[in-house]
Amino acid sequence: MSKSLPKRSEDYSGWYNELVKRAGLAENSSVRGCMVIKPYGYAIWEKMQRVLDDMFKRTGHSNAYFPLFVPKSLFEAEEKNAEGFAKECAVVTHYRLKTNPDAKGKLMVDPEAKLEEELIVRPTSEAVIWNTYKGWIQSYRDLPILVNQWANVVRWEMRTRLFLRTAEFLWQEGHTAHATKEEAIAETEQMLDVYAEFAEKYMAVPVVKGIKTPNERFAGAVETYCIESLMQDGKALQTGTSHFLGQNFAEAFDVKYATKEGGLEHVWGTSWGVSTRLMGALIMTHSDDAGLVLPPKLAPIQVVIVPVFFNDTQLEQISLKANEIKKNLEAKGVSVKYDNRDTQKPGWKFAEYELQGVPVRIAIGARDLENGTAEVARRDTKEKKAYPLENIETIVEGLLHDIQENIFQKALDFRKEHTTKVDSYEEFKEVLNKKGGFVLAHWDGTPETEERIKEETKATIRCIALQTEPEEGSCMVTGKPSGKRVYFARAY
């Protein structure tokens, strides 16, 4: 195993794959397409979960849990949704194994134990949930229902990549039911805002909020909202989606409520989710050739203290000071690791914590004790500076704040530099090939043109941004009139 990662500029996907493994985030498992999320990677996911979960609670949602299996008859009830997922479903057909009479010590599927109705391993839970909601909702007094679940889902992907696309992944899916269309749309938009806030304030990942074109829309939704972000290789990544389901699922599952006025109406629905794919966005937005760069707000270890010592006496003295700093920082809510192992050298530790993206590193040696200082290094810029020990906690606290701001700003600048307006198809292709990033162009609004662009350039419409100001123009491909520019990019 070589010591350094592949360079981003030379082999971006190699860099990503190696980084995920070497930083201890995840690894491939013996199950095709499925990953093992390792403790360090899972710790980041847990922090994401905690923040998001709080945000969901604050907006009135409660958690619940629904089954992993969906009976085929339920699954197919909402036709478009079922069709959209049909090609990537794992299906349970039997419920028993038996010993194989032809191969000693081996098991085989018991042909006698065929399920009467196949069970689909959920690729998403709308079907089970709406079928359940049917029993929960009779009157307007039962609405709204604001439920979220943290779960795993399975989508049998042909080609997988750690975090970005795996056959099984972890996510949360919110499913809400409302009395009115307006309320459901407001919910959809509210959750999109929650995701955007989370991405920008916590992950430090700038996002474009928008709606999907019909081609890219969630199967079964009336409107799909999304947040899109830009990775360092110029490819876009969908980081979250929020769907206005209209009455599609209510109709498919016959979910009606009695109105105040005594009428009977189908309820309105939404669903919204973010997944472990966020980990991919986090990694690819900030990290560099030396390893992971984590935003302080999501870093499992925010500060690491590394002692530099030559003998046990020195270590003892340094530890005294280090533990004091650790305690003081922890009192301020900062998570600190004091790495006093004598089995690794300081230089090794420096490199290791850089690989793991720990935002701030404090090194204390005998020399520092004499001078009453410590060396403080920040991960994002790799700057090192000696500070007096007295107010080091304040310095570190400020630094964590700075890093959070700085990496967001850096990502935002990158996105600005890589967002290009073009007015011709030629220019469009050139920008895609030479520069990458988001390309803002006029489009005639037809699925045919969108499809043609996708086939010819591999770029898709990432979204129609919510904040886009109207601008008269003509479609770069067909010349037909267009009222605004849309975001194109090659995407993950």
Next chain:
RNA sequence: CGGGGUGUAGCGUAGCCCGGUAUCGCGCCACAUUUGGGAUGUGGAGGUCGUAGGUUCGAAUCCUGCCACCCCGACCA
């Protein structure tokens, strides 16, 4: 599912064409010297060569089947 490739120690590999029981690096263990950016030396442990079969006195090497993984395509919210 199509086209190409690869499976050899925990990881990365040489050997395969031309058959004779496996090379090197990292990591691991022990000891010593080291320790402010991934230390050095000496010694040591670790292998069903993906798997099943075939050819052969003898197979990592040749042949066949199977499995897994990677790349390209197709597919993909």
